[in-house]
Amino acid sequence: MQIHPRAIIDHAALRHNLACVRRRAPDSRIWAVVKANGYGHGMVEMGTTLETADGLAVARVEEGVRLREAGITKPILVMEGFLFDDELAAARAHGFELALHRPEQVALLEQTRTTRPLRIWIKVDTGMHRLGFDPQQVPNLLARLSADPQVAGPVGLMTHLAKADDPHDRLTQLQCDRLRALDPAAHYPLSIGNSAGILACPASRTPWVRPGIMLYGASPLIGRTAAELRLRPVMRLATRLIAVRALRRGDAVGYGSTYVCPQDMLVGVAAIGYGDGYPRHAPIGTPVLVGGRRAPLIGRISMDMINIDLRGLPTARVGDPVTLWGADLPVDEIAQWAGTISYELLCRVTSRVRMEHREMHPMPHGGKRL
Numbered sequence: 001m002q003i004h005p006r007a008i009i010d011h012a013a014l015r016h017n018l019a020c021v022r023r024r025a026p027d028s029r030i031w032a033v034v035k036a037n038g039y040g041h042g043m044v045e046m047g048t049t050l051e052t053a054d055g056l057a058v059a060r061v062e063e064g065v066r067l068r069e070a071g072i073t074k075p076i077l078v079m080e081g082f083l084f085d086d087e088l089a090a091a092r093a094h095g096f097e098l099a100l101h102r103p104e105q106v107a108l109l110e111q112t113r114t115t116r117p118l119r120i121w122i123k124v125d126t127g128m129h130r131l132g133f134d135p136q137q138v139p140n141l142l143a144r145l146s147a148d149p150q151v152a153g154p155v156g157l158m159t160h161l162a163k164a165d166d167p168h169d170r171l172t173q174l175q176c177d178r179l180r181a182l183d184p185a186a187h188y189p190l191s192i193g194n195s196a197g198i199l200a201c202p203a204s205r206t207p208w209v210r211p212g213i214m215l216y217g218a219s220p221l222i223g224r225t226a227a228e229l230r231l232r233p234v235m236r237l238a239t240r241l242i243a244v245r246a247l248r249r250g251d252a253v254g255y256g257s258t259y260v261c262p263q264d265m266l267v268g269v270a271a272i273g274y275g276d277g278y279p280r281h282a283p284i285g286t287p288v289l290v291g292g293r294r295a296p297l298i299g300r301i302s303m304d305m306i307n308i309d310l311r312g313l314p315t316a317r318v319g320d321p322v323t324l325w326g327a328d329l330p331v332d333e334i335a336q337w338a339g340t341i342s343y344e345l346l347c348r349v350t351s352r353v354r355m356e357h358r359e360m361h362p363m364p365h366g367g368k369r370l
């Protein structure tokens with residue numbers, strides 16, 4: 001029997017969630033976002049199953065290179081663009097589409113003369129104030145880049161939403177209006193919607209959208225569960241009980257003795273901890289599933305183990321499966337307990353956790369599973 005923590009990755013759920021994006025934004029083309037190792041699910045495996053997306057989006061050139069090396073031939077958008085000319089050269093060699101967000105990138109692009117024109121997206125800062133050009137700079141840039149033989153096809157305009165997780169916040173509509181105002185005649189491809197925008201803000205359903213978290217089956221919206229949004233979790237993080245102990249009233253459990261048994265009680269120990277990516281900040285009371293039934297954590301999270309209050313589960317046995325998140329235990333709920341967001345929990349599952357891919361289509365010819 002396998003006691004290693006495992007992340008079971010449900011590719012049927014991934015395809016279902018992609019279909020949800022299509023239903024919500026039927027007129028949009030989809031950049032499926034697979035950055036950060038596919039939000040922790042395996043970038044190449046996600047990219048392979050997302051073959052019916054129109055393209056894949058990553059943050060960095062290096063991530064795109066890994067997709068190409070695995071045999072993926074779809075369009076790839078690099079959302080942070082490039083920093084130095086070696087990255088620009090790699091982007092050209094692999095035919096990536098690049099988002100440009102500062103003047104030095106434009107200058108570098110114009111300096112290097114090659115026979116391989118690139119597709120370019122101008123990243124516009126419409127209110128997030130992280131990356132991007134000011135809207136006033138855009139008309140000039142559009143003219144410059146559109147005339148540049150280094151640039152293939154129409155230049156795209158993209159922006160990123162800062163507060164779309166809150167459907168009542170007016171900034172989202174304002175950001176959409178600011179981007180759309182730059183292209184009143186609809187000459188250029190626009191890209192706004194992230195998952196939250198796609199679900200809650202129609203103005204962000206531009207000709208290209210960039211969903212990430214919803215593909216993996218977590219909710220991007222405050223106060224809405226993934227189940228309400230008809231999304232299915234792609235990852236189940238699971239392990240097993242490796243001990244069941246009968247402790248006495250007054251016994252303190254784990255590092256720091258933070259939990260003291262209020263009565264004689266059964267306590268389970270499961271083989272997973274922060275060394276596997278389970279959040280160390282998950283407090284006493286955070287739920288897990290033991291054999292499919294809820295039980296609360298007690299004590300501190302260790303590197304390799306967690307303690308579980310088994311008072312409600314007197315028949316629990318060593319070897320029983322323990323689910324940390326997945327169907328019936330939304331990762332969003334665990335994130336809330338741990339004071340973070342699903343994105344972080346999913347991304348930081350460590351390489352010590354074995355990834356098991358279920359219902360995966362064959363890899364592209366020559367592709368190797370990473």
Ligand SMILES: *Cc1c(COP(=O)(O)O)cnc(C)c1O
Nearest residue numbers: 033079160194195210211212213
């Ligand atoms: C990560 C990212 C996305 C996807 O966001 P989700 O909230 O996961 O849907 C879209 N666009 C950009 C620029 C990103 O960095």
